[in-house]
Amino acid sequence: MMQRDRAWRRHIEDKKVIKRLKRMSDRSVWWRFEDACNIKISGPKWFDFIGTQTSYFFKNSTTSKWDTRHKVKWGKKGKMSYDWSSDPWTRPKDKKRYKKELDELGLKHIPTQLGFELEY
Numbered sequence: 001m002m003q004r005d006r007a008w009r010r011h012i013e014d015k016k017v018i019k020r021l022k023r024m025s026d027r028s029v030w031w032r033f034e035d036a037c038n039i040k041i042s043g044p045k046w047f048d049f050i051g052t053q054t055s056y057f058f059k060n061s062t063t064s065k066w067d068t069r070h071k072v073k074w075g076k077k078g079k080m081s082y083d084w085s086s087d088p089w090t091r092p093k094d095k096k097r098y099k100k101e102l103d104e105l106g107l108k109h110i111p112t113q114l115g116f117e118l119e120y
Contacts, residue, residue: 013059020058021046 025046033044036051049055087093102109 017055017059018046021049021055024054024058025049 025044033041033048035041035044035048041048
């Protein structure tokens with residue numbers, strides 16, 4: 001059994017920071033970036049942000065209680081906190097349309113061996 005000592009906690013923290021840096025670098029477009037040594041880098045990757053203010057922020061940021069309590073999900077909890085009626089292309093509505101189409105075909109689920117083609 002693995003002990004949860006300081007090295008393990010540091011490893012978990014590093015995994016979180018790396019995940020956040022990767023997500024940030026994938027979602028945003030950085031044409032030019034200046035690292036901690038004032039070297040200009042074109043098209044930086046996630047590991048170029050190590051040692052910067054951004055990585056320090058991702059290491060020390062926490063989720064507030066309000067954000068944790070009021071997350072918007074696609075399931076039933078999300079329906080209570082978000083008005084899905086304005087957007088027709090959400091996952092709960094897709095699920096509802098899918099169930100309706102299966103009911104029209106007289107199926108509870110799609111069989112594994114289809115003997116017919118579904119038309120859309």
